[in-house]
Amino acid sequence: MIADVxxxxxxxxxxxxxxxxxxxxxxxxxxxxPNRQLQRAIERASDTSNPYVAVATLLKSxxxxxxxxxxxxxxxxxxxxxxxxxxxxxxxAPSDEAVPTVFETPSSLLDRRSGCLAPEW
Numbered sequence: 804m805i806a807d808v809x810x811x812x813x814x815x816x817x818x819x820x821x822x823x824x825x826x827x828x829x830x831x832x833x834x835x836x837p838n839r840q841l842q843r844a845i846e847r848a849s850d851t852s853n854p855y856v857a858v859a860t861l862l863k864s865x866x867x868x869x870x871x872x873x874x875x876x877x878x879x880x881x882x883x884x885x886x887x888x889x890x891x892x893x894x895x896a897p898s899d900e901a902v903p904t905v906f907e908t909p910s911s912l913l914d915r916r917s918g919c920l921a922p923e924w
Contacts, residue, residue, distance in 0.1 A: 805848040805857050808889035809882065811841035814865070817881045821874040829872035840870045854892045858883045 815838075822830045848861035865879035887894055 804852060804854060804890070805861055805886055806845050809845060809861075809886050811838045811845065813885065814841050814844075814878065814882050817885065818871055818874060818878040821877045821881065825874065825877070827873045831872045832870055833872060837870045840868050841865075844868060854887070854890050858886050861886065 821827065844861055844864035847864050848857045851857050851860065862879050862883045865882060866876055869875050871878060884894075
């Protein structure tokens with residue numbers, strides 16, 4: 804699902820926008836193969852058919868991977884917004900039934916290395 808609407812190149816473009824918009828001084832990457840890391844985040848997020856769980860997974864993965872020197876959270880949030888827009892899914896309202904699904908999903912689905920629940924991130 805996410806892989807159909809977002810690519811590593813899209814995330815790099817978003818990061819470049821963030822660097823320019825916020826005049827970041829540290830604009831490089833922390834990984835020798837950043838595109839591979841970004842692709843892993845996209846693949847991990849594509850493991851579910853629920854778009855809200857998918858973008859929550861993408862958000863957490865991008866933040867945890869810390870691919871870029873600076874602007875990781877801003878890049879992650881804008882990437883999620885772009886995904887939701889391309890999937891034609893509005894951000895959930897607090898009363899939306901999908902919200903509890905996202906926040907009650909064990910993070911083992913979101914982060915296979917952790918046993919924490921999603922609200923703790």
